[in-house]
Amino acid sequence: MNALVDSFSGSLVSLDPSLEREFEQRLADSPTLAFRVALGVLRNRAEAEDVAQDALFRAYRNFHRLRDRERFRAWLVRMTWRIALDRIRSAGRRERRELASIDPGPAATAEDLAASSEFNRRLHGAIDELPEKLRVVIILAAIEGHDVQEVARLLEVPEGTVKSRIYAARKRLAETLQWAVKDIKAG
Amino acid sequence: MGCQRYQSWITDEALGALAKNRERELLAHAAECAACRAALNRTRVLHQAIDLGMAETVSAEPSAELTARVRQRIAEPPEPARARLAAFFPAVAGALALAALLALWLRPQAPPRPPGAATQSHDVATAGQIPSQPTATIHRPPAELLRDSGGEPAEANHSAGRTQNPAPAFEVLVPPGELQAVVQFAAALNSAGVVRAQLKTNMEEPRTPLDVKSLEFPALEVTKLEEDHSASESGSR
Numbered sequence: 377m378n379a380l381v382d383s384f385s386g387s388l389v390s391l392d393p394s395l396e397r398e399f400e401q402r403l404a405d406s407p408t409l410a411f412r413v414a415l416g417v418l419r420n421r422a423e424a425e426d427v428a429q430d431a432l433f434r435a436y437r438n439f440h441r442l443r444d445r446e447r448f449r450a451w452l453v454r455m456t457w458r459i460a461l462d463r464i465r466s467a468g469r470r471e472r473r474e475l476a477s478i479d480p481g482p483a484a485t486a487e488d489l490a491a492s493s494e495f496n497r498r499l500h501g502a503i504d505e506l507p508e509k510l511r512v513v514i515i516l517a518a519i520e521g522h523d524v525q526e527v528a529r530l531l532e533v534p535e536g537t538v539k540s541r542i543y544a545a546r547k548r549l550a551e552t553l554q555w556a557v558k559d560i561k562a563g
Numbered sequence: 564m565g566c567q568r569y570q571s572w573i574t575d576e577a578l579g580a581l582a583k584n585r586e587r588e589l590l591a592h593a594a595e596c597a598a599c600r601a602a603l604n605r606t607r608v609l610h611q612a613i614d615l616g617m618a619e620t621v622s623a624e625p626s627a628e629l630t631a632r633v634r635q636r637i638a639e640p641p642e643p644a645r646a647r648l649a650a651f652f653p654a655v656a657g658a659l660a661l662a663a664l665l666a667l668w669l670r671p672q673a674p675p676r677p678p679g680a681a682t683q684s685h686d687v688a689t690a691g692q693i694p695s696q697p698t699a700t701i702h703r704p705p706a707e708l709l710r711d712s713g714g715e716p717a718e719a720n721h722s723a724g725r726t727q728n729p730a731p732a733f734e735v736l737v738p739p740g741e742l743q744a745v746v747q748f749a750a751a752l753n754s755a756g757v758v759r760a761q762l763k764t765n766m767e768e769p770r771t772p773l774d775v776k777s778l779e780f781p782a783l784e785v786t787k788l789e790e791d792h793s794a795s796e797s798g799s800r
Contacts, residue, residue: 486608496616499616503617515620515621518621519621547578558605
């Protein structure tokens with residue numbers, strides 16, 4: 377009985393050599409994607425690394441079940457997203473920022489504003505308040521090198537859907553963060 | 564003032580979603596209207612700041628050890644399944660205990676028993692004791708429970724005999740759904756309401772051979788067809 381249990385548990389985490397090689401190729405260019413998706417949700421480097429590691433390990437464990445290997449990145453994004461959300465829910469915390477809340481004063485340019493910790497804190501709060509469909513789109517679109525087509529591929533939705541969701545998400549964020557630009561005069 | 568119609572255009576322009584002809588119209592208006600120019604500038608700065616902030620949020624690189632840690636975790640021996648199951652053991656044990664308690668609490672109650680049988684619970688197994696079994700065990704031969712039509716009650720004889728030589732138990736197979744009837748019958752036996760002689764007579768009556776008599780049929784009267792035919796013709800004339 378014990379041998380049977382051990383052999384069953386062992387079979388869950390061992391791939392055949394061809395799958396091992398294929399997964400190794402995926403592992404070479406996927407950690408950054410998993411890490412950034414987790415960071416977009418958690419905004420904490422250490423936790424994002426833990427989640428990315430967990431997601432990649434689960435991807436390895438279930439790699440043999442993925443029939444269409446071209447969907448690996450989309451699959452990994454979904455898995456990472458879920459694990460990151462689970463971590464937030466299990467921790468039950470809302471404070472995920474790493475930067476201190478120090479207001480440097482009124483900002484005149486977008487760069488100054490983006491460098492403001494208060495602005496970032498409120499931006500992250502506004503992102504957290506977005507519906508999940510809008511949130512995942514705005515985070516994936518913010519990752520370097522991700523255009524509408526890539527986001528649509530990762531989420532496996534039409535490009536038009538991605539465009540409309542990005543538009544809706546940015547509009548909501550802007551409405552929430554209007555306070556930050558109330559003192560800016562005409563350029 | 565035509566500024567009202569440009570409010571939504573300003574947001575769309577900052578998001579890059581405004582049609583070209585409208586964009587030209589908006590910019591021409593903003594060149595003349597200070598309020599709309601300021602609103603356009605604020606909206607552009609805000610959206611650029613949002614984009615920068617979003618990019619900053621997800622622009623970090625993972626540590627160089629991340630891939631190595633994933634490989635290390637993959638190479639680790641798998642956690643035995645029984646260890647994972649052991650984590651669930653307290654919950655499973657608790658659930659089983661709760662289920663057992665519920666089963667005891669919800670089990671079918673014994674039907675109300677006749678007064679005579681209530682004092683002799685050792686005689687008859689009730690439905691409450693064996694709810695799923697179609698058998699009932701009666702630990703006393705019915706012959707001892709019966710009494711002759713003119714004799715004394717069997718209970719007196721039985722109680723004397725039981726102390727010296729206990730009657731052997733026997734089992735009665737009861738079809739499902741008829742246990743209640745058997746229980747009532749046993750209760751009737753216990754309450755001395757059945758006369759043994761009469762019961763014996765009733766039980767033995769079907770065993771007597773039937774008196775077979777041959778059937779007698781009266782002979783049929785068959786009339787000749789020709790006579791009938793001539794009689795019918797003379798009648799019709």
